Amino acid sequence: MNFLPIKRSILTSIKKAYIKPYGWFCWPITILLALLLLFVVVREPIFRYILNSKIEQFNQKYHAEIKVKSISFSGLSTVNLHDFSMKELGKSPLLKASSIKIGVSFWKILFKRVSIERVMINDCNISMEKNKTTDNYSFLLKSKGQESESSSENRTLSKLADRLATLLFDLIPKKLLLENIKISFCSGSHTLLMTVPSINITDRTFLCHIGVNESGQESNLIAEGILDKSDEEVAVKLYSESRSGLILPWLQYRNQATVNMDTAYFKLKHDGNSSDIKQIFTGSVMIKNLSFYQKRIAADTVKLSEIGNDFTLNIGKDYVEFDSVSTIKINELTLHPYGYYRPKPSKRIILSLYKPLFEASELFNSLPQGLFTNFTGIEVRGKLSYYGFMDVDLDLPDSMVLKSDLWQNNFKIVKPGITDFAKINSSYTQHIFEQEKEVKSIELGSSNPNFVSFERIPVSLKNSILMSEDGWFFEHGGFSLGAFREACIADIKAKRFARGGSTISMQLVKNVFLNRNKNVARKLEELLIVWILEKQHLVTKERMFEIYVNIIEWGPGIYGAGEAAKFYFNKNISELTLNECIYLAAIIPSPKHFKYLFNEDGSFKEYILNHYELVLKRMVEHEKITQEESDATPRNVIISGAAKNLLRSKNDSTAVNASEK
Numbered sequence: 001m002n003f004l005p006i007k008r009s010i011l012t013s014i015k016k017a018y019i020k021p022y023g024w025f026c027w028p029i030t031i032l033l034a035l036l037l038l039f040v041v042v043r044e045p046i047f048r049y050i051l052n053s054k055i056e057q058f059n060q061k062y063h064a065e066i067k068v069k070s071i072s073f074s075g076l077s078t079v080n081l082h083d084f085s086m087k088e089l090g091k092s093p094l095l096k097a098s099s100i101k102i103g104v105s106f107w108k109i110l111f112k113r114v115s116i117e118r119v120m121i122n123d124c125n126i127s128m129e130k131n132k133t134t135d136n137y138s139f140l141l142k143s144k145g146q147e148s149e150s151s152s153e154n155r156t157l158s159k160l161a162d163r164l165a166t167l168l169f170d171l172i173p174k175k176l177l178l179e180n181i182k183i184s185f186c187s188g189s190h191t192l193l194m195t196v197p198s199i200n201i202t203d204r205t206f207l208c209h210i211g212v213n214e215s216g217q218e219s220n221l222i223a224e225g226i227l228d229k230s231d232e233e234v235a236v237k238l239y240s241e242s243r244s245g246l247i248l249p250w251l252q253y254r255n256q257a258t259v260n261m262d263t264a265y266f267k268l269k270h271d272g273n274s275s276d277i278k279q280i281f282t283g284s285v286m287i288k289n290l291s292f293y294q295k296r297i298a299a300d301t302v303k304l305s306e307i308g309n310d311f312t313l314n315i316g317k318d319y320v321e322f323d324s325v326s327t328i329k330i331n332e333l334t335l336h337p338y339g340y341y342r343p344k345p346s347k348r349i350i351l352s353l354y355k356p357l358f359e360a361s362e363l364f365n366s367l368p369q370g371l372f373t374n375f376t377g378i379e380v381r382g383k384l385s386y387y388g389f390m391d392v393d394l395d396l397p398d399s400m401v402l403k404s405d406l407w408q409n410n411f412k413i414v415k416p417g418i419t420d421f422a423k424i425n426s427s428y429t430q431h432i433f434e435q436e437k438e439v440k441s442i443e444l445g446s447s448n449p450n451f452v453s454f455e456r457i458p459v460s461l462k463n464s465i466l467m468s469e470d471g472w473f474f475e476h477g478g479f480s481l482g483a484f485r486e487a488c489i490a491d492i493k494a495k496r497f498a499r500g501g502s503t504i505s506m507q508l509v510k511n512v513f514l515n516r517n518k519n520v521a522r523k524l525e526e527l528l529i530v531w532i533l534e535k536q537h538l539v540t541k542e543r544m545f546e547i548y549v550n551i552i553e554w555g556p557g558i559y560g561a562g563e564a565a566k567f568y569f570n571k572n573i574s575e576l577t578l579n580e581c582i583y584l585a586a587i588i589p590s591p592k593h594f595k596y597l598f599n600e601d602g603s604f605k606e607y608i609l610n611h612y613e614l615v616l617k618r619m620v621e622h623e624k625i626t627q628e629e630s631d632a633t634p635r636n637v638i639i640s641g642a643a644k645n646l647l648r649s650k651n652d653s654t655a656v657n658a659s660e661k
Contacts, residue, residue, distance in 0.1 A: 044073050051079065062139050064088050078103040078118070088139040098123035103173075119173045123180045130187040157343075161279040161315040165270045169232045176201035176227075190253045191215055204228045209241065214249045221246060232270035239263045245289075257294035258301075261287050279315040284308065298521035300370040305331055318342055324352075331366035346395035355386045360411050371521045374513055374529060378417030382410040397492040402485045406531060413536065419513060421529065422538045430512065430551050432559055440559055442551055450562045452573055454546040460578045461561065463625075464585035465549070467618040468611075470504040474541050478505040478534035479527075505530045508548045553591045554584065555643060568594075570641040578629070579612075583637045586611050595647045602636075602647075609635055 048071060055066045069083035081100040087093040103118035128137045181196040192214045199208040207224040220241035227234055239262065240246040246264065251257045264287050271280035286308035293301045307330050312323040322339035329335075340350035360380045367375055385407045392400040416422075427445025431438050445451060466473055472480055480503050487501030502510070509529045514522050533539055554564035561584070565573040569580055576584070586608060587594045597608045604612070616630040639647060 047071075047073060047079055062088070062142070064139060075103065088136055091134075091136040091139075092127065092129055094127065094136050096125045096127075097121055100124075116171050116173045118175045120177045121179070121181070124178065124182070126181075126183045128183075128185040130185070156317040157315050157320065158275075158277060158279045158317055161281075162274065162276070165232065165279065165281075169229055169270065172227050172229050172234070173201065174229055176206070185250075187253070189215070192249055192253070194249070201227055212249050214253075219247055219249075233268070235265075235267040237263065237265045255294060257292060259290070259292040261291070262289040263287070277317065281313040281315070282311065283313075284310045296520070298371050299515060300373065302371045302521070303369040307331075318344060330368070332362045333366035346393050348391075348393045350391045352389045353386065354388075355384075357383045357385045357409060360384045360408075372525045372528065374417065374419040374421075374525060376418040377415070378413065379415035381412055381414055382408060384408055384411060392488075392492070394492055397489045400485055400489055400492075402481060402488070404479075404481060408535060411535075413532070421513070421532055424512060424547055425539050425543065430547075432551070433515065436515070439557070442559060444547055444550060450560060451550055452546075452560070452562050454542045456574065457546070457549055457561065458574060458576055458581060460581040461549075461573070461576060461584065462545070463619055463622075464578075464581040464615060465504075465588070467615045467622070467624075468582075468585040469507070469588060471618060471622065473504045473545065476503065478530040479503060503530075504548055505534060505544060507552070508544050509533070511551055512547065552588060554587065555591050555594055556646070558591070567641045568639055568643045569637075578625070579634045580637050582612055582615050582633075585615070594643065598647060602638075604636055 051068075051071065055068075059065060064086060065088070066086045067084070068081050072080040072082070074080060079102050081102070082098070084095075084097045084100050085093050086095040099120075099122045101118070101120040102116060104116055129135060130137075176199060178196065178199040181199070183194040183196075185192040193212070195211040196208055199206060204226050205224070206227060207222070210221040210223060212219045212221060221238060222241050223236060223238050225234070225236040238246060243262075245260045245262060248259045248261075248264075251259050266283070266285050268281060268283040271282055274280045286306070287304075288306050289304075290307055291301055291303045309326065309328050311326040314321040314323055319340060319342040321341075322337065324336050324338040327334055327336060335353060335355060338350070338352045340348070342348040360382050363384060364375060364378055364380050369376070387403065387405055389401065389403040392402075424444075427443065427447065430442045430444055432440040432442065442448065443451065446453075470480065470483070480501070483503065484501035491497055506526055509526050510522070513529055514526060533544075550560045550562075553559055554561065555567055558564055558567045562573050564584055565571050565576055568584070569576065571580075587597070597605060599605060612633075612635050616625070616633060619625045620627050620630050
């Protein structure tokens with residue numbers, strides 16, 4: 001299309017109407033009006049060209065297909081799309097809308113910046129579908145294009161954050177009207193349908209009703225908040241329409257988690273003090289009367305009256321920083337953690353937390369119900385203080401710096417909770433559970449003929465256990481920060497949880513006071529119980545070691561060192577030799593898999609031989625034995641008890657290396 005005649009006609013008309021009567025000082029206004037009129041004339045082909053090119057780029061980049069039945073224009077800069085649809089090639093449509101009206105800022109377009117001012121969408125359906133092998137939505141995360149090396153090298157995290165913030169708030173319209181919106185998800189028998197009759201943003205605020213139907217279970221939610229384009233701020237409050245509790249959809253299906261709360265609130269603001277060097281985001285998250293269940297977190301439903309976070313997030317050239325001015329609140333307890341993450345050139349993580357002297361009751365009153373069950377009803381007095389610090393470069397794990405300590409000031413348990421931790425000082429019955437079923441009861445006292453008192457435990461067995469599990473048990477206060485650090489380093493190098501850092505104190509607490517469910521809650525509760533036992537001196541080290549030896553598992557259905565001596569060697573515990581004691585200590589981590597320590601000819605596998613050498617070396621270094629005694633110790637054992645019937649046969653095809661457990 002030739003626009004030259006049109007342009008000449010417009011300029012001639014303007015010259016006759018304005019320039020001759022008022023003189024040449026009107027030229028700037030004249031030029032501006034001419035450009036405006038020119039834009040009105042050519043806007044449709046320009047917009048159509050830009051829109052079609054963007055659609056083509058998107059389709060190529062995401063292997064997708066966007067269709068628009070017709071395009072029309074109104075006003076200076078409003079585009080109307082009719083019968084819009086988007087899908088991945090060969091898949092069912094992800095998005096359909098009968099009409100989309102988008103108004104953009106005319107002035108920002110002149111500077112090649114798209115800022116959405118108005119949006120109206122009618123009859124919009126977003127349909128997500130998933131089966132065992134494929135879905136119709138993940139293509140949006142699989143860009144086919146490749147970024148040039150130069151642009152990648154010039155990109156910094158701060159510039160990326162600035163661009164994303166600018167894009168986000170440019171896309172937030174000053175006026176938004178959505179009518180008849182439906183969002184559905186289907187995966188096998190699981191279905192989720194969310195319906196929104198209308199969303200209307202006027203004067204920065206919005207309020208909308210959301211109907212939810214998840215596999216037949218219905219609920220109604222209300223979302224209200226602020227979408228402020230000029231101040232670059234977003235705030236959303238979500239609650240149930242009936243005020244009976246907000247049940248979040250999707251989580252049960254996706255994470256096997258049930259989450260219920262009264263209110264959820266989120267706020268994010270792009271700070272005006274941001275620069276090219278550092279972008280600053282502030283905001284808050286708050287949830288009231290939260291209850292949730294997820295078996296990997298806790299065995300029971302966890303409840304908190306309030307949990308929230310006021311945060312300041314700094315994003316620099318090559319790092320993301322969670323500023324220590326941020327506050328995390330859990331019930332009555334407030335914390336000011338610090339976090340730092342640098343992804344390149346190597347991944348570095350810094351975490352720290354310092355909590356100066358505070359009332360101990362703040363901590364124990366804030367423990368979430370269902371998460372620390374042994375502390376239910378406990379009353380304490382005095383003060384506590386905590387400091388923790390970790391700095392690790394994941395490419396140089398041996399350089400890890402790790403510090404942690406919890407101090408007490410006149411701390412005292414005024415009233416025990418549901419569990420009296422001092423019970424283990426006297427004779428009591430320990431109930432052993434396997435998969436939530438009691439498999440054995442052990443009387444820990446002289447009334448039990450199989451009970452082995454601390455004095456009767458052979459010195460060789462004591463030393464073997466200490467050198468294998470926790471060499472400084474009688475010196476440390478329940479925790480071995482060095483051992484935990486070494487375990488973390490080993491896990492980083494192996495890129496999996498290859499090694500634990502539990503002390504004998506921690507293993508004892510796990511066996512006596514906690515269930516066998518492996519989850520986050522059990523580990524946190526374990527650490528706090530250990531601190532109580534050790535710092536309050538509720539039980540002696542000798543008694544702790546005595547209980548440990550008498551209740552831990554030593555084989556399939558075998559509990560206690562006395563039973564183990566008979567099961568493996570058909571001996572009384574006092575008759576065990578040094579090499580037999582080292583063997584018993586070696587199988588503590590994986591007692592049910594003892595038979596995989598042996599080759600078919602009855603000799604030890606290489607990794608157990610290495611363990612023998614390590615334990616004997618430590619014994620010599622700690623002057624528990626002489627070098628001559630170490631050299632004279634056989635690196636094998638003869639299984640002569642009932643365990644010999646379970647040793648692996650030549651045809652045992654299910655054998656698994658115990659070192660992999």
